[in-house]
Amino acid sequence: MITSGWKTVSMVDVHGKVTFTLWLCGCNLKCPFCHNWRIAEGQECFTLDMNVLLEELSSSAFLVDYFHVTGGEPLVQWRELSSLFARARGLKPISLNTNLTMVKPLERLLKAELVDHIATDLKAPPEELYGLPFEASRRLWELFLEGLRIVSEYGVPLELRVPVARGLEQWPWVERALREVETDFYVVLNPLVGTPMTSPRDREWCSKHCWPEGEIGFLREKLEEAGVRVYVNHFV
Numbered sequence: 001m002i003t004s005g006w007k008t009v010s011m012v013d014v015h016g017k018v019t020f021t022l023w024l025c026g027c028n029l030k031c032p033f034c035h036n037w038r039i040a041e042g043q044e045c046f047t048l049d050m051n052v053l054l055e056e057l058s059s060s061a062f063l064v065d066y067f068h069v070t071g072g073e074p075l076v077q078w079r080e081l082s083s084l085f086a087r088a089r090g091l092k093p094i095s096l097n098t099n100l101t102m103v104k105p106l107e108r109l110l111k112a113e114l115v116d117h118i119a120t121d122l123k124a125p126p127e128e129l130y131g132l133p134f135e136a137s138r139r140l141w142e143l144f145l146e147g148l149r150i151v152s153e154y155g156v157p158l159e160l161r162v163p164v165a166r167g168l169e170q171w172p173w174v175e176r177a178l179r180e181v182e183t184d185f186y187v188v189l190n191p192l193v194g195t196p197m198t199s200p201r202d203r204e205w206c207s208k209h210c211w212p213e214g215e216i217g218f219l220r221e222k223l224e225e226a227g228v229r230v231y232v233n234h235f236v
């Protein structure tokens with residue numbers, strides 16, 4: 001299993017919770033705003049020593065709410081992830097941050113009752129935010145919707161994050177995705193942050209679409225009108 005490391009106590013990875021967070025390498029998307037793109041591309045990564053990780057998780061368990069696994073896209077390594085979760089079961093509830101497009105591996109993990117919480121980004125419009133050609137992005141969006149249906153079917157609590165972009169029409173996509181969610185959930189609006197605070201994969205894209213302004217208030221208003229619990233993360 002390939003990782004870029006872990007943090008024993010993090011307060012920023014799941015809204016309102018303290019987590020022990022592990023980053024796994026590799027990803028099936030190429031999001032232009034991604035600031036973890038080195039991890040997504042497998043740079044700066046090493047082989048995980050599962051015994052060492054589990055010892056550290058065990059010693060920090062009393063401090064945290066979740067063992068949170070993020071990336072990259074953790075489901076790229078779903079077989080190894082499944083073994084890790086099986087061994088970590090009982091130490092702490094498990095939270096998985098996934099882009100929800102790898103639906104078969106997702107369903108296997110949920111069926112095996114290895115995941116207690118899911119966090120995902122609602123990246124829309126997909127052809128802008130997935131960083132892939134139009135047809136592929138639209139197919140991945142359909143898989144994302146299926147991912148939401150699967151999470152709902154298994155009744156796993158969901159943190160639905162919206163990376164808020166400047167100058168893109170996102171609400172119709174958010175509205176569409178919400179129709180698939182039938183589990184306990186809330187939305188976190190994450191304004192896309194560009195340089196100099198982060199180092200996004202595609203600086204040119206980010207110069208057009210990072211640092212949103214009125215879009216945050218607009219989405220918040222729409223979500224609240226729809227009766228959705230919503231939180232807004234700020235730039236700093």
Ligand code: SF4
Binds near residue numbers: 027
């Ligand atoms: S933002 Fe997430 S899903 Fe997108 S490329 Fe980066 S790690 Fe992958």
